[in-house]
Amino acid sequence: MSIKENIKILSNLSAVSGHEKSAAKFLCSKLAKIMGQAYIDNLGNVIACKKARASQGSVMLEAHIDEIGLMVKKVDDNGFLEIVAVGGIDPRILPGNTVVIHAKDKEYKGVIGANPPHMMTADEYEQVVGFDKLFVDAGFDGDFAKENIPLGSIITFDSEFYELKGEQISTKCMDDRASVAVLLDVAQRLSKIDLEFDLYVCICVQEEVGLRGSTVAAYSVNPDFAIAIDVTHAKTPDESKPEFKCGGGIAVCKGPNVHSTLVNSFINHLNSLEIPYETEIEGGNTGTDAWAIQIAREGIPVLLLSLPLKYMHTPVETLSLKDCETLSNSLESYLKSFKRTEEVLCC
Amino acid sequence: MLLKKLTELNGVSGNENAVSNFILSEISKYADEITKDTLGNLIFYKKGKNPSGKTVGVFAHMDEVGLIATSITDDGYIKFSQVGGLDDRILLTQRVSVGDNAIKGIIGIKAVHLQTKDERKRVVKTEDMYIDIGAENKEEALKFVQKGDYISFDSGFVSLYGSRIKAKALDDRVGCAIMMDLIKNTYDEDIYFCFTVQEETGLRGASVLSRRLNPDISFVLESTTASDTAFSPKHLYSTSLGGGPVLTNMDRGAYSDKKLNEFVLGIAKENNIKYQYKLSANGGNDARALQTGASGSRVCSISLPCRYIHSPVCVADMEDFDSMKALIHNVLCKINTFSATEVK
Numbered sequence: 001m002s003i004k005e006n007i008k009i010l011s012n013l014s015a016v017s018g019h020e021k022s023a024a025k026f027l028c029s030k031l032a033k034i035m036g037q038a039y040i041d042n043l044g045n046v047i048a049c050k051k052a053r054a055s056q057g058s059v060m061l062e063a064h065i066d067e068i069g070l071m072v073k074k075v076d077d078n079g080f081l082e083i084v085a086v087g088g089i090d091p092r093i094l095p096g097n098t099v100v101i102h103a104k105d106k107e108y109k110g111v112i113g114a115n116p117p118h119m120m121t122a123d124e125y126e127q128v129v130g131f132d133k134l135f136v137d138a139g140f141d142g143d144f145a146k147e148n149i150p151l152g153s154i155i156t157f158d159s160e161f162y163e164l165k166g167e168q169i170s171t172k173c174m175d176d177r178a179s180v181a182v183l184l185d186v187a188q189r190l191s192k193i194d195l196e197f198d199l200y201v202c203i204c205v206q207e208e209v210g211l212r213g214s215t216v217a218a219y220s221v222n223p224d225f226a227i228a229i230d231v232t233h234a235k236t237p238d239e240s241k242p243e244f245k246c247g248g249g250i251a252v253c254k255g256p257n258v259h260s261t262l263v264n265s266f267i268n269h270l271n272s273l274e275i276p277y278e279t280e281i282e283g284g285n286t287g288t289d290a291w292a293i294q295i296a297r298e299g300i301p302v303l304l305l306s307l308p309l310k311y312m313h314t315p316v317e318t319l320s321l322k323d324c325e326t327l328s329n330s331l332e333s334y335l336k337s338f339k340r341t342e343e344v345l346c347c
Numbered sequence: 348m349l350l351k352k353l354t355e356l357n358g359v360s361g362n363e364n365a366v367s368n369f370i371l372s373e374i375s376k377y378a379d380e381i382t383k384d385t386l387g388n389l390i391f392y393k394k395g396k397n398p399s400g401k402t403v404g405v406f407a408h409m410d411e412v413g414l415i416a417t418s419i420t421d422d423g424y425i426k427f428s429q430v431g432g433l434d435d436r437i438l439l440t441q442r443v444s445v446g447d448n449a450i451k452g453i454i455g456i457k458a459v460h461l462q463t464k465d466e467r468k469r470v471v472k473t474e475d476m477y478i479d480i481g482a483e484n485k486e487e488a489l490k491f492v493q494k495g496d497y498i499s500f501d502s503g504f505v506s507l508y509g510s511r512i513k514a515k516a517l518d519d520r521v522g523c524a525i526m527m528d529l530i531k532n533t534y535d536e537d538i539y540f541c542f543t544v545q546e547e548t549g550l551r552g553a554s555v556l557s558r559r560l561n562p563d564i565s566f567v568l569e570s571t572t573a574s575d576t577a578f579s580p581k582h583l584y585s586t587s588l589g590g591g592p593v594l595t596n597m598d599r600g601a602y603s604d605k606k607l608n609e610f611v612l613g614i615a616k617e618n619n620i621k622y623q624y625k626l627s628a629n630g631g632n633d634a635r636a637l638q639t640g641a642s643g644s645r646v647c648s649i650s651l652p653c654r655y656i657h658s659p660v661c662v663a664d665m666e667d668f669d670s671m672k673a674l675i676h677n678v679l680c681k682i683n684t685f686s687a688t689e690v691k
Contacts, residue, residue, distance in 0.1 A: 080577035090459040092471065096437030096658045098505065098513065109505050111513050111660035113576050114437050126470055129436060135577035137654065137662055139511025162442055162451055164481025165491065170442075170453050237424045237477045239457035247483075310479065312458035314440045318479060 001188075003324045004169070006181035007161075011171045014102055014156045016069030016086050017209045020044050023065055027180070027203050034187045035201065045217040046203040050190065057341035058198040060223035060300075061186065061331070062214055062289055063179035063230065064207030067172065068313050070099065070136075070155035079140030081110070081149060084131060087208035091131050093314050098158040101138055103149045109158065110138030157315035166247060167321040174317035176207065178307055178324055179229035185328045186335070196339045197224070207289055214289035218296030224341035225262055225301040228290035229327070231319065232280055234308035244308035247320035249276030250327045251306040257286045257294055259301035265344045266303055269334050275326060280306060301345060305331075349373075349527060350504070350512075350668070353520035357444060357499035359413030359430050360548045363387055366409040366520075370527060370542055377530045378540070384559060388552045389542040397535040399686035404539040404562035404644075405529070405679070406553060406633050407522025407569070408546035411515065412657050414498035416445065416478075423482030425452065425492055428473060431547030435473050437658045443478060446496035452478040500659035510665040511588070517661040519546065519632075521651045522568030525672045529679065536683035546633050550600075553633035557640025563690045564607065564682065565637040565644045568675065570661070571595070572630055573652035584626060586652035588664045591621030592671035593650040597628050600635025604645035610685050611647055611678055620674045625650070645690070649675055 015023035024046050031048035032038035038048035046065070068087030075081055081101070085091075095114030100107050113135055136155060138145075157172040164170055169178075183201050190199065200221045204213030207230075218226060232251050233242040244251050252270070254263055270277050285291050290304040307327060310318040338344050358366035367389055375381055378391035389409075412431030419425055425445065439456045454476055459467075478498070482488035504514040514520075526540045539560055543552035557565075575587040586593045594611060595603050615622045634646040651671050654662040 076577055078575070078577070082577065088459050090456070090462065090467065092436065092467070093440040093456060095434075096441060096655070096660055098502070098660060109507055109513070111507075111655065111662060113655050113660075113662075114434060114658060120434075125434065125436075128468055128470055133578050137507075137576065139507035139509055139513075139662060139664075141509075144508065160442065162453065164451055164453070164479065165487070166481040166483055168481035170451075170479075170481075233458055233461060236455055236457050236479075237420060237422065238455075238475070239461050241461060311440065311453070311455050312460065314456065314458075316440045316442065316453040316455070318453065318455070318481075 003181050003185045003328060004321055006184050007169060007178055010177045010181050011159050011161060011173055015065050015067055016154045016156060017066040017206050019154045020065050020205045027065065030184065031187060031201060034191050041216065041220060043213050043216050044205040045213045047217060047220060048201045050199040052196050052198050055198050056196045056339060057224040058200060059335065059341060060200040060202055060221045060226040061183050062202045062204060062226055062228045062293065063183050064176045064213065064289055065180060065203045066205050066208050068208055072149060072151055072153040072155065075145045075149055077142045079142045079145035081136040083134055083136055083155060088313055091134060092128055094134055095129060097315055099136055099155050100158050101136065101149065101153055101155050103153045108138045110136045113137045164318065168246060168318055169321060170316045170318040172315045172317065174309055174319050175231045175312055178231065178319055182229060182324050182328045186331045189332045190335060193336060195335065197341055199335065204289055211289050211292035215292040215296060218293040218300055222297050223300060225259065225345060226293045227303045227305060228288055228293060230288040230306050231309035231312065232306035233312060234310045236310050244278055246308050246310055246318065247322050248308060249278055250323055251278050251280040251308060253280045253282055253286060253304035253306065255282040256284065257282060257290050258304050261345055262301050262303045266334060269337055270330055273333060275330050350520060350524045353524050354504050354514035354516045358409050358411055359497040359499055360410040360545045362497040363409040363544045367542065370523065374527050374530050384555065386552050386555055387544040388556045391530055391540040393530055393538045393540060395534050395536045395538065395683065397683060398537040399683045401563040401686035401690045402560060403536050403564045403682055403686060404541050404560055405526055405566045405568065406541045406543055406637065407526050408519045408543045408552065408633060409523060410544055410547050411518065412547050416492055416494055416496040416498060418494060419485050419488045419492065421485050423484045423488040424477040424479055426477055427498055433657055435470055438473065438476060439471060441659055442501040443498050444501045445478065445480060445492050445498050450480050450491045452480040455479045502659035511662060512665055513660050513662050515659045515661065517653050517663050518570035518656050521570050521668065525568055525675060528672060529676055534679045536686060538679060543633055550633050550636035553636040554640055557637050557644065561641040562644045564686060565646045566675065567632055567634040567646060567648040569632045569648055569650040570653040570656055571625060571650035572656050573654045576654055585629060586623060586625055588652050588654060589667065590623035590652060591667055592674050593623055593625050593652055595625045595648040595650065598631045599629060600631030601638045601646055603647050606689055607645045607647045611649065614677045614681065615674055618677050620670050622674065
């Protein structure tokens with residue numbers, strides 16, 4: 001299956017932080033077929049492994065499965081659902097969106113309401129509608145909603161796989177489902193290759209609420225080194241700060257969070273194959289799972305690679321398939337370029 | 348389903364062709380005479396069995412609110428302005444369809460991580476927004492999009508819980524759907540079924556139509572604001588979902604004809620059709636242009652209560668829709684008696 005097809009399937013899964021179970025099960029069985037072994041740990045992380053015949057070390061590839069979303073805070077007497085955010089969400093993007101309410105064993109579609117201009121004063125137009133005034137309308141009546149929608153039910157954005165020009169994809173949870181799609185692709189491409197080290201693919205939970213899954217996954221796997229895959233901000237017309245462009249190649253992080261020998265080895269590899277990349281400089285916390293992995297156990301060398309993404313934490317997170325393919329190609333070829341992990345870390 | 352098909356067509360004011368072509372292809376066979384005027388209004392004349400000789404028109408507008416492309420930036424993004432009245436606050440992150448080739452785009456906004464505290468407190472205005480179609484630069488964007496291209500929300504018809512539904516453009520494909528169904532009947536009265544253009548930009552289609560037709564009686568089939576929502580105090584509810592079709596005494600532009608309204612009310616009672624009155628005088632529709640157009644008309648609006656009107660996610664109740672259709676059908680069955688006795 002292509003990365004695009006992987007993204008299409010994975011973006012449809014719902015995995016708001018803390019509620020990743022069904023998505024994890026799906027990935028666990030998929031990865032087990034591709035890699036030979038896979039299990040779900042106590043926190044819900046998927047840990048898959050392709051064992052080497054005579055192992056010369058281990059490498060861990062990591063991406064997070066969780067996505068930002070909403071949660072039901074209160075069901076009012078008329079069946080409207082009051083909401084809170086899970087992860088960082090700008091409330092200004094919510095009115096007018098369609099959502100899916102995951103209640104008990106059933107899903108309901110709803111919309112995030114906003115009162116119409118006809119009823120508003122000029123002042124009200126100028127005010128941001130905060131979470132205290134936002135609600136979901138699924139057409140419920142009060143009795144039905146109170147009985148069937150438990151407080152704490154998860155709400156996700158209605159996912160629509162939207163293909164733009166220039167091989168760009170726009171849908172929910174590309175942070176970090178696109179990276180998961182890339183890792184599936186890498187695992188698939190390496191499935192017939194005899195590697196001389198154990199290759200782990202970890203799809204971790206609860207990144208958006210404090211890098212919690214990767215902390216324990218890195219402890220369990222205890223690899224010789226890890227490569228974390230995430231997204232980074234791409235340039236948009238209203239923000240010139242990001243240095244990366246969708247479709248402009250992957251970003252390789254440099255800074256205290258990452259292992260400089262590993263970074264140099266990877267960059268040399270990219271250069272030798274003339275694979276396009278940009279360098280992302282982060283002077284401290286990268287805010288990614290790499291931050292947690294680095295200090296797992298007695299310390300783990302880590303590399304952080306990112307896909308440039310526009311409109312992060314919205315229902316229309318947009319990135320380039322070209323960048324996803326570049327990332328998959330570079331990971332596959334890199335993992336085939338050495339036999340022992342020592343070769344990478346000693347120089 | 349007719350309403351699904353109609354709401355999923357794009358017909359921003361001034362660009363109603365897709366809607367009008369669909370209507371023509373579906374119902375032309377039921378009309379005795381069809382006229383398309385200069386502005387694009389469609390008039391389907393249907394002869395009656397026992398007409399009063401008076402002119403009776405039923406009106407719904409084909410257009411919907413939307414956007415129009417105003418320029419393309421050097422880096423390939425589309426700037427736009429509004430067509431019809433939209434709240435800036437429902438636009439961010441919407442999926443849109445640009446131009447007749449339905450190029451997919453999204454209304455972007457920088458990530459929450461990159462916003463300053465001040466920015467988070469400010470409503471982003473339409474003039475500061477942009478549409479991303481994935482183009483590399485202006486040159487590439489121009490292959491797909493031109494200035495002046497109309498832009499619609501890309502928001503499908505979805506069934507919600509029970510009889511509730513969500514769609515864009517319920518205002519006023521609801522009226523179109525009802526008329527497309529009713530024209531299949533033959534009533535005693537001669538009826539002009541009129542599908543108007545450019546209601547949202549100032550009742551412009553209905554204005555010229557009133558002079559062509561000069562109707563004695565005009566029924567305006569519409570969608571109207573329902574504000575029976577969370578955080579909205581009950582005394583400010585304008586209309587409520589599930590309460591049945593809406594009768595209007597007055598709005599911002601029209602005063603319904605008292606006798607005609609009473610006649611409609613009588614029909615509702617006689618047939619046990621649920622109804623409600625609009626409890627605010629906000630909003631306005633083609634009734635205004637028709638009431639004061641040409642030599643004047645007796646007008647009556649019959650509307651479907653609709654939450655989040657003028658947004659991509661209008662919510663309505665199909666039971667209200669069915670009652671509204673039943674009410675109008677029963678009204679048309681007897682309108683010739685009203686015309687004969689009440690209209691000079």
